[in-house]
Amino acid sequence: xxxxxxxxxxxxxxxxxxxxxxxxxxxxxxxxxxxxxxxxxxxxxxxxxxxxxxxxxxxxxxxxxxxxxxxxxxxxxxxxxxxxxxxxxxxxxxxxxxxxxxxxxxxxxxxxxxxxxxxxxxxxxxxxxxxxxxxxxxxxxxxxxxxxxxxxxxxxxxxxxxxxxxxxxxxxxxxxxxxxxxxxxxxxxxxxxxxxxxxxxxxxxxxxxxxxxxxxxxxxxxxxxxxxxxxxxxxxxxxxxxxxxxxxxxxxxxxxxxxxxxxxxxxxxxxxxxxxxxxxxxxxxxxxxxxxxxxxxxxxxxxxx
Amino acid sequence: xxxxxxxxxxxxxxxxxxxxxxxxxxxxxxxxxxxxxxxxxxxxxxxxxxxxxxxxxxxxxxxxxxxxxxxxxxxxxxxxxxxxxxxxxxxxxxxxxxxxxxxxxxxxxxxxxxxxxxxxxxxxxxxxxxxxxxxxxxxxxxxxxxxxxxxxxxxxxxxxxxxxxxxxxxxxxxxxxxxxxxxxxxxxxxxxxxxxxxxxxxxxxxxxxxxxxxxxxxxxxxxxxxxxxxxxxxxxxxxxxxxxxxxxxxxxxxxxxxxxxxxxxxxxxxxxxxxxx
Ligand SMILES: Nc1ncnc2c1ncn2[C@@H]1O[C@H](COP(=O)(O)OP(=O)(O)O)[C@@H](O)[C@H]1O
Ligand SMILES: [Mg+2]
Numbered sequence: 025x026x027x028x029x030x031x032x033x034x035x036x037x038x039x040x041x042x043x044x045x046x047x048x049x050x051x052x053x054x055x056x057x058x059x060x061x062x063x064x065x066x067x068x069x070x071x072x073x074x075x076x077x078x079x080x081x082x083x084x085x086x087x088x089x090x091x092x093x094x095x096x097x098x099x100x101x102x103x104x105x106x107x108x109x110x111x112x113x114x115x116x117x118x119x120x121x122x123x124x125x126x127x128x129x130x131x132x133x134x135x136x137x138x139x140x141x142x143x144x145x146x147x148x149x150x151x152x153x154x155x156x157x158x159x160x161x162x163x164x165x166x167x168x169x170x171x172x173x174x175x176x177x178x179x180x181x182x183x184x185x186x187x188x189x190x191x192x193x194x195x196x197x198x199x200x201x202x203x204x205x206x207x208x209x210x211x212x213x214x215x216x217x218x219x220x221x222x223x224x225x226x227x228x229x230x231x232x233x234x235x236x237x238x239x240x241x242x243x244x245x246x247x248x249x250x251x252x253x254x255x256x257x258x259x260x261x262x263x264x265x266x267x268x269x270x271x272x273x274x275x276x277x278x279x280x281x282x283x284x285x286x287x288x289x290x291x292x293x294x295x296x297x298x299x300x301x302x303x304x305x306x307x308x309x310x311x312x313x314x315x316x317x318x319x320x321x322x323x324x325x326x327x328x329x
Numbered sequence: 330x331x332x333x334x335x336x337x338x339x340x341x342x343x344x345x346x347x348x349x350x351x352x353x354x355x356x357x358x359x360x361x362x363x364x365x366x367x368x369x370x371x372x373x374x375x376x377x378x379x380x381x382x383x384x385x386x387x388x389x390x391x392x393x394x395x396x397x398x399x400x401x402x403x404x405x406x407x408x409x410x411x412x413x414x415x416x417x418x419x420x421x422x423x424x425x426x427x428x429x430x431x432x433x434x435x436x437x438x439x440x441x442x443x444x445x446x447x448x449x450x451x452x453x454x455x456x457x458x459x460x461x462x463x464x465x466x467x468x469x470x471x472x473x474x475x476x477x478x479x480x481x482x483x484x485x486x487x488x489x490x491x492x493x494x495x496x497x498x499x500x501x502x503x504x505x506x507x508x509x510x511x512x513x514x515x516x517x518x519x520x521x522x523x524x525x526x527x528x529x530x531x532x533x534x535x536x537x538x539x540x541x542x543x544x545x546x547x548x549x550x551x552x553x554x555x556x557x558x559x560x561x562x563x564x565x566x567x568x569x570x571x572x573x574x575x576x577x578x579x580x581x582x583x584x585x586x587x588x589x590x591x592x593x594x595x596x597x598x599x600x601x602x603x604x605x606x
Contacts, residue, residue, distance in 0.1 A: 109509070161605070163604070
């Protein structure tokens with residue numbers, strides 16, 4: 025695990041909670057992310073997803089533990105890790121284009137102004153923003169357009185790791201769908217490593233190579249790592265017909281509805297908490313290596329790493 | 330009538346109020362005794378004098394025409410055009426004001442960014458802020474030994490507080506998300522201050538600047554009455570001593586007009602830096 029591109033090792037976060045007490049959000053969380061992987065993390069509100077992301081971004085310091093990217097310890101924010109926040113990540117006094125050039129000029133200070141503008145315009149076009157729209161201020165854009173600008177700004181900077189904190193949380197379902205497609209399109213053209221927080225199961229299945237499941241806090245754990253065994257390219261209206269789709273979805277729903285509570289609050293002491301790998305693949309099974317009753321193929325196979 | 334816009338109707342109403350006011354004023358004047366009708370006794374005690382001197386608006390308008398058609402004449406220390414007097418006042422106000430901005434905005438930034446600086450400086454600000462700027466005048470005259478510089482100092486001291494407090498408030502209130510954008514783009518401290526915090530806090534800062542310029546213009550009239558020599562405040566006081574109420578009323582109006590122009594300029598600046606979230 026420690027030779028993964030991004031390696032989270034024994035991360036613990038406690039916050040003071042008054043009267044000398046402290047709130048342990050999570051303890052000894054450990055997991056890894058490979059280069060080029062798209063990983064989603066799912067969990068109930070308040071379990072510590074944003075806290076993990078802020079640590080990965082370098083915006084916050086963990087109480088203990090370390091984050092290694094490319095073998096180097098993360099300390100402080102860096103242009104190598106781009107962040108898309110849920111809200112307010114655009115500077116409201118700058119136009120959409122200027123918000124993107126702001127980032128690009130910081131990333132490539134040696135570029136000429138015209139090159140910066142050209143590059144930024146190109147990335148805005150990739151998320152469907154063209155013409156007059158890019159000269160508008162964020163307040164004159166819809167929520168969906170604003171989040172597109174944020175995504176364009178993040179991708180335009182070619183960060184080694186892209187962190188997204190519930191980027192579509194505030195959007196209506198239709199807009200959310202279009203932007204998810206755009207995100208997939210822009211992502212598939214790169215080998216961008218993405219770590220994304222969401223609480224939308226279908227969104228996670230559509231986008232992710234792997235879903236990390238978090239139990240409720242305090243003492244939350246990254247309990248499982250579920251592989252999404254649905255081939256790419258994925259289309260939202262086609263993946264629902266894939267035999268693995270509902271098996272995976274049911275597993276996720278079950279986890280969030282009951283097991284995230286059951287597993288919550290278990291203090292595991294000083295052990296390192298690595299998630300269990302879960303692989304659900306009905307296609308592979310019916311091909312028949314383990315020729316059990318095919319109906320029982322729907323059982324989960326929890327494999328300890 | 331109902332085809333007119335709100336603005337047009339308001340303009341018509343303003344105009345009616347103006348005309349009515351002027352007519353009432355004009356009509357009220359003849360009710361007073363003319364100076365020649367006063368008894369010997371009244372004239373000796375000065376009893377009727379100021380009242381008798383209240384001029385009708387027609388006279389004030391005549392004065393205004395006279396003054397404004399030649400605002401920059403200079404006929405000795407006690408007889409300068411209204412333009413020159415206002416220029417003196419503006420010079421003092423703007424000098425004191427910009428010196429204050431030079432001090433208040435950087436210190437406001439510091440206080441807004443650093444809770445320690447805020448806590449350390451707050452007691453001083455709280456004690457100094459409520460002091461009437463004119464209370465500094467004797468001390469300023471004694472230390473600076475120059476009436477013009479003392480007036481500028483008084484402007485400086487009264488302009489500083491709204492700018493300082495608003496800058497600190499604006500800077501402290503900058504959304505942490507925006508600061509995080511700067512951090513994730515590895516901007517240095519100076520670049521963050523100039524490209525993120527300053528534009529984010531600008532509306533609040535400019536509001537403070539607008540309040541300050543208003544106060545400075547209020548204070549300069551009183552300060553110039555005290556220090557004398559030149560300026561619109563001195564001019565008002567001088568004309569009062571000459572019992573020339575026409576000039577007093579005219580200069581009062583001019584003080585209002587200049588104050589309005591200063592405020593409008595900062596209103597423009599405020600709109601320029603405003604942003605919608
Ligand atoms: N700066 C902080 N100080 C104290 N408690 C915090 C702080 N940040 C987050 N928390 C607490 O940590 C927990 C996890 O928060 P967060 O990471 O925002 O959850 P999520 O993003 O999963 O909804 C919550 O209980 C929250 O109240
Ligand atoms: Mg969150």
